Amino acid sequence: METFGIDAFVLLGGLLLICGVIVAKFSNRLGLPSLVLFILVGMIIGSDGLGIVYFDSVNTAQLIGIVALVIILFEGGMQTKWATVRSVAMPSLSLATLGVLFTSGIVGYTAYLIFDVTLLEGLLFGAIVGSTDAAAVFAVLKERNIKAKMGATLEAESGTNDPMAVFLTLSFIELISIDNSTIWSLVPSFFLQMSLGLVLGLVIGKFASFALNRIKLESSGLYPIFSLAFAMLAYSVTAFTGGSGFLAVYVAALVIGNSELTYRYSIFQFNEGFAWMAQILMFMILGLLVFPAQLFTSQIIISGLVLSVVLIFVARPAAVYLSTIGMKYTNKEKLFVSWAGLRGAVPIVLATFPIVANLENGQLFFNVVFFIVLTSTLLQGSTISSVARMLNLTGPKKDTPHHSIELISxxxxxxxxxxxxxxxxxxxxxxxxxxxxxxxxxxxxxxxxxxxxxxxxxxxxxxxxxxxxxxxxxxxxxxxxxxxxxxxxxxxx
Missing domain, CATH: 3.30.70.1450 (Regulator of K+ conductance, C-terminal domain)
Structure with a gap:
């Protein structure tokens, strides 16, 4: 019976990956972001759907989500050209910090008014949905002919705003759970986390680039694994020292991706494929974690729709306009950046933290956040190209080669x-x-x-x-x- 269970598990894993690849293939034709379809597959095969898999382990989902986000952030950072990011560094950092604060505050106060919760609990909810999602943004913008400036702004913002959302989420959980905590005691912690994330990301990125070029490995297939190991190292070392692991991963990836590397294209292709696998696995697991019978209730639908409207049409535009004051962005560009503020895996993963912390409204927050993510990806993710064309912000068609030659390195x-x-x-x-x-x-x-x-x-x-x-x-x-x-x-x- 045990052997059959293992065989069935392997069969299910293979079928899910095949399903995920096919879904990714047809997502553009359907006009939907692939991540939405991954989530739907997870919901369909879950206990409230076909009942093939029963999964309710929040801790396991959180672990898988964090590891997958490290892989996705690393791949996205490596693909980002420093020359492009440098030109939008200031607005991206402003959006990643002030933008998250403004968004969290507006959505959080709305949640406080809608739910029967304290102001701190409302602000915790706002923090959970405060950041755009790297996995969603990288996936949706990939191969779409958005102007380079807009794509770089959104990718740099989504790659660097996760630390702010994580910090705010954990801080509000601490303020709610621990009586003696004050918001002022958390300010030094913020600067420490960001500083350590930046410095350790730079150091590990430089060391990784040196090691990849100087250490001669017996097989070219080991170089991509070696590079990915540094992503895990950047996250874990930084997190252990009290810094922002996600920021360290993204910074290290920027450094590595913009360095001259041995077996460069093998490394890039491996990480791209592995990032796709991480996305498929992560979103399907998150889909399994939610129970549609609990999600699609009148309370969740009504409150979710109200908060989605506030987030998409009020909080995000206000955050963008306030964060980019004095910067060289036209109104059309600001409107596009506002519309392209996708929510995805990060808010769902962050929504597991209140449940793990045993907060009273943890499950309610998780279900509403999940509904908001579905709304955001369905509405915004499927219309990004159309909005860009309407605002005349499309660039030349991205011509990504489906071929590579790497004979000697x-x-x-x-x-x-x-x-x-x-x-x-x-x-x-x-x-x-x-x-x-x-x-x-x-x-x-x-x-x-x-x-x-x-x-x-x-x-x-x-x-x-x-x-x-x-x-x-x-x-x-x-x-x-x-x-x-x-x-x-x-x-x-």
């Missing part, structure tokens, strides 16, 4: 196959290969144009949108980078 041969995509602003576009003046130990080994492989030779002309695969010796890497990234000179009239 600097870890073993002091050479690397580098991928580079051209655009119309580069000086090399329109030139033939023999005109590029590349060093002798550099070879353009392949060109992918419109999903077709072109074998290059001296007379091959480079066009905008080409993916160049360049075999380059380590010592010439910077020189080659300067040549291929050189911009066109403006014409003199």
């Amino acid at each position: 600097i870890g073993k041969a002091n050479a690397e196959m580098v991928q580079f995509q051209t655009n119309k602003d580069l000086a090399l576009v329109g030139k033939k290969l023999h005109e590029l003046n590349l060093p002798n130990e550099v070879t353009i080994s392949a060109i992918v144009r419109d999903e077709e492989l072109i074998t290059p030779y001296g007379e091959t002309e480079i066009k905008a949108g080409d993916f160049l695969y360049i075999l380059v010796a380590t010592k010439h890497k910077e020189k080659v980078r300067k040549i291929i990234e050189a911009k066109k000179q403006p014409e003199v009239v």
